[in-house]
Amino acid sequence: MYHYSECGLPNVYLKNGFKVEQIDGEEYTSIDAMNDLHQTIAQAITDSPLGLRSVEFKFLRIELNLSQKMLGHRFGVSEQTIARYEKGQSDIPRTTDAALRSLYMEKLEKNSSVSYFLDLLSDAEAQQAAQKILLEEIENHWGIAV
Secondary structure, X not given: OEEOHHHOOOOOEEOOOEEEEEEOOEEEEEEOOHHHHHHHHHHHXXXXXXXXXXXXXXXXXXXXXXXXXXXXXXXXXXXXXXXXHHHOOOOOOHHHHHHHHHHHHXXXXXXXXXXXXXXXXXXXXXXXXXXXXXXXXXXXXEEEOO
């Protein structure tokens, strides 16, 4: 078994799919299909009934290829808040936990509904526009005015 600590998680072990070689007295480990491995790790995290731990939160953010700043923007919190979640200095709210899991699942499904709404909510102009809903009636049917 290989303890795959390089992924940033303390509890990931590989039963196979890796090779350990000695080259010039140094030990090197190569792992097969890294993208698939990381996707499988992320899937195990998102499927867990337990709340996200700080290291799991960070793993999913990195797998989404989002900076702390960008994820904070999407969630409507500061970059420092995301950093505190990842360092274990602040509890991860259930809604944030669920939103991050949903974003990752959306990535796998290649569906954009969750990220669309998170982006919409994080956009300052959209927040201001949401204060005023302009409707119009056209042919006995109400709709959003353009």
